[in-house]
Amino acid sequence: MANLAKVGVATLESxxxxxxxxxxxxxxxxxxxxxxxxxxxxSFTRLEAIKEATEAASFxxxxxxxxxxxxxxxxxxxxxSEVLVRRTDGTEEVIPIGRxx
Numbered sequence: 210m211a212n213l214a215k216v217g218v219a220t221l222e223s224x225x226x227x228x229x230x231x232x233x234x235x236x237x238x239x240x241x242x243x244x245x246x247x248x249x250x251x252s253f254t255r256l257e258a259i260k261e262a263t264e265a266a267s268f269x270x271x272x273x274x275x276x277x278x279x280x281x282x283x284x285x286x287x288x289x290s291e292v293l294v295r296r297t298d299g300t301e302e303v304i305p306i307g308r309x310x
Contacts, residue, residue, distance in 0.1 A: 244272075282306045 248256065256268060265271045282292055283306060292304045 256271060259265070259275075260268060260271050263271065263274070265274065286292060286306045292306055293301050294304055295301050
């Protein structure tokens with residue numbers, strides 16, 4: 210584990226007081242599980258940057274949001290559909306999702 214500079218801990222639970230982006234009532238009442246992640250320093254830095262950019266309250270919120278987005282992208286591409294990014298200059302790029310990564 211010498212290559213792992215930091216350890217991030219994410220508790221997969223929602224705040225009872227504040228509804229997080231996209232959290233359904235069922236998700237907030239659901240039993241929670243604790244997940245401990247050992248991340249390389251670069252990955253942890255990326256996680257911190259995403260947390261700051263999205264003004265997420267916690268690393269757990271970042272993980273929950275990421276799971277919802279990824280799950281949605283997997284569902285949308287399951288039938289062979291593609292996810293495209295259209296840049297401001299009008300160019301488009303297919304973003305690989307799922308097994309083809």
